[in-house]
Amino acid sequence: MTPKANTPRQPLTKERILQAAVEVADQDGLGALTMRRLGTELGFEAMAIYKHVANKEEILEGMLELVVGQIEIPEEGADWRDAMRRRAVSARKVFSRHSWAIALQEAGTATGSTTLRYRNAILGNLRSAGFPMEYVAHAFSLLDSYVYGQVIQEISLSFDTSGETTGGARSTLEQTTMDDYPHLAAMYEHALTHDYSFDGEFEFGLDLILDGLERHRAKPPS
Amino acid sequence: MTPKANTPRQPLTKERILQAAVEVADQDGLGALTMRRLGTELGFEAMAIYKHVANKEEILEGMLELVVGQIEIPEEGADWRDAMRRRAVSARKVFSRHSWAIALQEAGTATGSTTLRYRNAILGNLRSAGFPMEYVAHAFSLLDSYVYGQVIQEISLSFDTSGETTGGARSTLEQTTMDDYPHLAAMYEHALTHDYSFDGEFEFGLDLILDGLERHRAKPPS
DNA sequence: GGATTACTTTGTACACTGTACGATTACATA
DNA sequence: TATGTAATCGTACAGTGTACAAAGTAATCC
Numbered sequence: 001m002t003p004k005a006n007t008p009r010q011p012l013t014k015e016r017i018l019q020a021a022v023e024v025a026d027q028d029g030l031g032a033l034t035m036r037r038l039g040t041e042l043g044f045e046a047m048a049i050y051k052h053v054a055n056k057e058e059i060l061e062g063m064l065e066l067v068v069g070q071i072e073i074p075e076e077g078a079d080w081r082d083a084m085r086r087r088a089v090s091a092r093k094v095f096s097r098h099s100w101a102i103a104l105q106e107a108g109t110a111t112g113s114t115t116l117r118y119r120n121a122i123l124g125n126l127r128s129a130g131f132p133m134e135y136v137a138h139a140f141s142l143l144d145s146y147v148y149g150q151v152i153q154e155i156s157l158s159f160d161t162s163g164e165t166t167g168g169a170r171s172t173l174e175q176t177t178m179d180d181y182p183h184l185a186a187m188y189e190h191a192l193t194h195d196y197s198f199d200g201e202f203e204f205g206l207d208l209i210l211d212g213l214e215r216h217r218a219k220p221p222s
Numbered sequence: 223m224t225p226k227a228n229t230p231r232q233p234l235t236k237e238r239i240l241q242a243a244v245e246v247a248d249q250d251g252l253g254a255l256t257m258r259r260l261g262t263e264l265g266f267e268a269m270a271i272y273k274h275v276a277n278k279e280e281i282l283e284g285m286l287e288l289v290v291g292q293i294e295i296p297e298e299g300a301d302w303r304d305a306m307r308r309r310a311v312s313a314r315k316v317f318s319r320h321s322w323a324i325a326l327q328e329a330g331t332a333t334g335s336t337t338l339r340y341r342n343a344i345l346g347n348l349r350s351a352g353f354p355m356e357y358v359a360h361a362f363s364l365l366d367s368y369v370y371g372q373v374i375q376e377i378s379l380s381f382d383t384s385g386e387t388t389g390g391a392r393s394t395l396e397q398t399t400m401d402d403y404p405h406l407a408a409m410y411e412h413a414l415t416h417d418y419s420f421d422g423e424f425e426f427g428l429d430l431i432l433d434g435l436e437r438h439r440a441k442p443p444s
Numbered sequence: 445g446g447a448t449t450a451c452t453t454t455g456t457a458c459a460c461t462g463t464a465c466g467a468t469t470a471c472a473t474a
Numbered sequence: 475t476a477t478g479t480a481a482t483c484g485t486a487c488a489g490t491g492t493a494c495a496a497a498g499t500a501a502t503c504c
Contacts, residue, residue: 121405127405201360208364
């Protein structure tokens with residue numbers, strides 16, 4: 001029961017805890033992220049974590065910050081369209097990789113300094129590009145909504161495609177089901193035969209939105 | 223311990239269970255929806271529910287179906303732009319009222335017949351409007367993403383505004399915080415002085431997207 | 445060196461979750 | 475009234491977050 005001498009196991013730190021938490025959530029989902037599991041992963045008892053973190057909520061906040069910190073952040077003077085495009089593409093990629101982060105955002109956990117800096121930078125870029133404040137809010141809201149929504153759809157579609165754990169009953173269910181929904185069936189078929197990609201889908205909508213914003217930027221504020 | 227004779231309490235049905243579950247989630251959130259709480263709400267023991275429902279998952283699925291069923295569903299021949307606008311506005315309103323439903327969507331629970339019928343109707347309307355299949359997919363994905371994303375933002379923003387349970391430390395925190403994020407501060411200020419509304423914000427983006435789709439509809443498929 | 449002090453880590457315990465299983469009750473039909 | 479069936483309840487169990495106190499470890503001073 002004595003600690004193994006050859007494994008001097010680094011002391012626990014908040015950084016190591018958050019890192020491990022993100023890994024667990026990436027691999028097995030937010031549901032698998034329990035304090036005991038996290039302790040095991042780190043080589044400590046669950047309760048040891050509480051000396052570095054007030055409660056689980058604080059871990060979730062930290063995880064979200066870690067994720068947001070990976071998103072490409074626009075510079076103030078940069079061309080707004082290019083900057084917004086890059087950050088949207090980057091945000092979608094990051095949130096796709098850590099899809100549990102959307103749920104955290106929903107839970108109102110997004111008040112950390114990284115998130116604030118990220119949002120502030122976006123607004124700063126748009127303002128320096130000459131958007132009036134009203135349109136800055138519009139552009140910000142629109143682009144962010146699109147990114148979040150797109151990721152949600154990717155997640156739920158991935159679930160649908162992978163089947164509901166029982167692979168056997170799939171084909172029957174699929175058959176019965178799709179007869180009643182011809183348009184859905186047609187779209188699935190189209191997607192399969194035209195190698196549909198989430199990337200392409202996302203960029204189509206993104207460019208459409210950016211086009212629209214550009215048009216509004218030229219016009220007088222309604 | 224004998225059951226009260228003056229309360230003939232109707233027998234449990236799946237409909238009544240789902241109805242009660244939605245009410246609990248609306249009032250106190252998904253987290254408050256436990257089997258025991260649900261039983262209390264219905265006037266039964268928690269275990270009585272399991273005679274009408276396989277497990278909690280089935281309840282969640284049913285709840286999502288109940289919510290999606292409230293969304294205004296477009297008719298096949300209707301003007302696509304009007305139909306899409308109405309259903310988007312309707313969907314946002316419904317999901318705002320039952321904000322927990324977004325989380326369920328994320329969990330891959332959206333395979334019920336109501337959901338399938340809803341999606342099928344949307345696709346049908348777009349196809350009958352002359353969109354080629356590729357653009358049908360684009361329009362569908364784009365609009366849905368926007369609705370979901372917008373609702374997520376409304377939820378998380380509502381959390382931020384209401385403060386984190388401690389109203390006292392708010393002003394200090396806010397002050398310290400906002401000095402480092404001038405653009406964020408400017409936007410908050412703008413929102414407060416120009417009576418910002420989620421409704422207006424949503425409709426701006428929605429019309430921008432619809433404009434963009436209309437433009438694409440006229441052009442040849444890229 | 446040894447003692448004191450501060451900080452980590454751990455063990456145990458509690459209230460809560462979903463739900464398996466068996467006992468009990470209520471009700472329709474004979 | 476007696477019987478069969480469906481609905482309901484009580485109890486129990488494993489797993490959750492975490493409060494609290496005991497134990498361990500590291501750093502500092504004599």
